[in-house]
Amino acid sequence: MEGSEKTAKKYSRRKDIIFRNTLDEDYLPFQSVKPSMKEYTQEELKKKDAPDIGNYSEANVMRTFKGKAAPIFNKDKLVYNKKTHEWYKVLDLKTDDQYNPTWASIMKKDGVDAIEISKPEEFDEFKNSLKIFINITKDGDDTMTIEVNPKIYEKFETAFEGPFEGAGAALMGCKLFFKGQVIDKDQNLSSIDGIKDGDYFLASEGFGKPFKFNRFPDVNNSWGWSNSGNSPDGIMFKPTQSIKVCGFSTFAARTKDSYELKYRVRIDGVDVEEETVIASGWENEHYYRHKLKGIYNAPAGSKIEFTCWIAESLSSHSYVETFSGQNGQNYKDIQNEHMGLFEIDSGGDSSNGTSVWSGHFPEIFYYLG
Incomplete structure (x- = not known):
């Protein structure tokens, strides 16, 4: 003290x-x-x-700590006229010492003739953000409407994330629509033709049925894969285009109704999800298919590593035998909806035997884009 x-x-x-x-x-x-x-x-x-x-x-007189508002007018950028509801591009601009505009040459977004403005009341007619309403349809047809005010060049994934979370919805799990057209989340207002202040977006929660990529041509039925939870199984998928990861599968137990599964999903070295679940309800006899809690972006060329620890009881490390895949080295020739979408390699700290050739993680579930 x-x-x-x-x-x-x-x-x-x-x-x-x-x-x-x-x-x-x-x-x-x-x-x-x-x-x-x-x-x-x-x-x-x-x-x-x-x-x-x-x-x-x-240089040494202390200035205000309050952040300065971004200027509305910037050369070669768009501004929105709140009186006429028209878009203009700033062709040329003059400002005073406080960076307030004093003169500008502007032209309608789809026009050919430029006009000049120089009066304060003329500049006051413009703004660099729009009020947008979003109708969110959640599972069970429950609908809500939220209001957002994105800036013209602010990506929707940035502008919408907070309001969506406040409404109890996940932006990542929604598709966006404007006048019937799908809107990418990395777009912004400047890229949407015909949008005006007060317009509505539609957001539909859920992407529908995900795609599946199977890496094994054969399931080994002759002998069991031994699992005790002492050592992990792992594999790495590397997509050739951007995807959204939403699930994976491990193999079902040969003679048991369930087992304990601890899993980890890592994308480019960052752990995005880790959980321990009871695996049961085998599908097609051979698979346990798990839907992730989140939906995760995986850019083209990223490393998606799945790791799992499986045992009848993880606390006691009691053994359970599962089915396993084999001949996985031929994964590029297996008929999948998106042939050639993945490169597969060892990964996930695998030390229980899973590799490109055999083992667990026969399937990855994903959305494109």
């Missing part, structure tokens, strides 16, 4: 010094920063006879 008091005394300033409103008036925690009695504008700092400036310059 004594050391902390000495440190505070060393770096604190006297209480009789008055600082700007945005600072704590009791002390300034850095003596190397010179306090200013007031905040000066750039114009004031340029005046030689400005009072009380002393040796302060624009």
Whole structure:
């Protein structure tokens, strides 16, 4: 405590010094920063006879901590006229020392003739964001409407994520539509033809049935794959185009109704999901198919690593035999809906035998894009 008091005394300033409103008036925690009695504008700092400036310059007079609003007008960018509901491109621009526009040459987005504006009231007719309403249809046909105000060049995946979470929906799990056309989440307002302030988007939760890629031509029925949970099985899928990962399968137990499964999904070295579940309800006799809690972006060329620990009981490491895949080295020749979509290699810290040739993870489930 004594050391902390000495440190505070060393770096604190006297209480009789008055600082700007945005600072704590009791002390300034850095003596190397010179306090200013007031905040000066750039114009004031340029005046030689400005009072009380002393040796302060624009560089060492403390400015406001409040973030400066982004300018609405930027050369070669679009702005939206809130009176006429038309889009304009800024061809040329002049600003004052505060970066406020004083003159601009603009042209309608689909026009040919430029017009000039220079009056404050003319600039006030424009804005760089739109009010958008989104009707979200969730599972069970439950519908809600949210309001968002994205900026013209802000990606929808950034602008919509927070409002979607606040509404209890997952943006990643929704498809976006505008006037019947699918909208990509990495688009922004500037790329949507015909959009106006107050327009509606539709968001449908769920992508429908995912695609499946099977990497094994054969299932080994002659002998069992031994699992105790002591060592993990793993594999790596590398997509040749961007996908969204939503599930995987492991093989079913040969003589049991269930087993315990701990799994981990890692994309480009980042763990995106890890869970322990009871695997049961074997499908087609040979598979346990697991839907992930989330849907995860995997760009083209990324490394998607699946790892699992399987046992009848993971706590006691009791053995369970499962089916397994074989002849996996021929995965490129197996008939799948998207032939050639994946390169497969060892991965996932596999030490229980799973490899490109044999073992677990016969299937990956995904959406394109």
